[in-house]
Amino acid sequence: MKKILLIEDDPTLSRNIKEALTEEELQIETAFDGLIAERMLKKDYFDCIILDINLPGKNGYELCRNFREHDTTTPVLMLTAFSELEDKVEGFNCGADDYLTKPFYMRELLLRVNALIRRNAPNHRPSVGNSMLVADDIVINLLTKEVRRQNIEISLTPREYQILLKLIECKGELVSKKDLINEVWGTMVDVNTNTIEVFINFLRNKVDKPFGKQSIKTKPGFGYYFEEK
Numbered sequence: 001m002k003k004i005l006l007i008e009d010d011p012t013l014s015r016n017i018k019e020a021l022t023e024e025e026l027q028i029e030t031a032f033d034g035l036i037a038e039r040m041l042k043k044d045y046f047d048c049i050i051l052d053i054n055l056p057g058k059n060g061y062e063l064c065r066n067f068r069e070h071d072t073t074t075p076v077l078m079l080t081a082f083s084e085l086e087d088k089v090e091g092f093n094c095g096a097d098d099y100l101t102k103p104f105y106m107r108e109l110l111l112r113v114n115a116l117i118r119r120n121a122p123n124h125r126p127s128v129g130n131s132m133l134v135a136d137d138i139v140i141n142l143l144t145k146e147v148r149r150q151n152i153e154i155s156l157t158p159r160e161y162q163i164l165l166k167l168i169e170c171k172g173e174l175v176s177k178k179d180l181i182n183e184v185w186g187t188m189v190d191v192n193t194n195t196i197e198v199f200i201n202f203l204r205n206k207v208d209k210p211f212g213k214q215s216i217k218t219k220p221g222f223g224y225y226f227e228e229k
Contacts, residue, residue: 002047002117003027007037007063008079009055013102017050020106021113034058041067045074047117050109052079053091061094068095068157073145075116075158077109089198097159098185115186120158135168136215136228138207149211159184160203163196167216167226176223200224 004021008014009032018028029046031037035057041049049067053060064076078096080087091099098112133140139148145161147154156164162184167175177193185191204216217227 001025001027003029003045004048004050004113005029005031005037005040005044005046006050007031007034007055007060008050008052009033010052016106017109021110024110026113032056034060034063038063038066041071047074047120048113049074049076050079050113051076051096053087054081061090064091064094064096068155072155073120073158075120077112077116085194088195092157092159092195092198092202095157097157098191112185118186119162119184133165133168135226136213137211138168138215140165140168147207149207149213152211154206156203156206159199160206163199164203164207164226167224170225172225172227174219174223174225179223
């Protein structure tokens with residue numbers, strides 16, 4: 001049974017979410033305070049984290065940022081009362097993988113949680129003999145999901161990793177925003193194309209700019225591709 005940590009200080013919403021996810025045979029643990037949640041995250045493993053932004057003790061942005069210092073793979077779904085792009089960018093920049101704006105349908109929440117869990121735990125693992133992917137001076141360990149460029153490790157969130165992997169696997173071919181969304185979030189989840197633009201910008205700031213590279217290319221109106229020099 002998959003275990004979810006729900007961090008939400010509204011008792012009614014927390015109870016409703018817990019009931020809805022429990023009906024789907026998910027194990028739910030709850031926290032109403034950011035500091036308490038931080039202690040829970042340090043001592044236990046969860047398959048997915050549902051995180052509200054406005055929390056007592058420590059807000060969701062800070063909590064997510066600190067969590068990503070020692071865990072870069074567990075998916076984080078952020079709940080926000082704000083719909084402005086800047087607030088969503090802040091959440092992604094802290095390491096969140098997805099977001100939902102309140103109010104939302106429980107069915108959509110369940111779809112997003114299942115998509116995050118499924119994408120983080122693929123049905124098959126690469127064999128040891130085929131565990132490394134190399135493109136230009138980037139080396140990706142498919143078993144550990146470690147990314148290195150010029151032998152320097154790059155810390156990526158799960159979504160950033162999946163987008164980079166998709167671009168590299170396509171060997172210079174164009175990948176549309178729609179295809180990236182379907183690959184990373186799945187076809188059952190409605191994701192705005194602006195989200196892809198945000199993640200592409202994050203990737204360039206981590207993978208390209210520090211190394212004086214411009215590997216992640218945009219072809220306006222068509223999509224993105226990875227260019228090997």
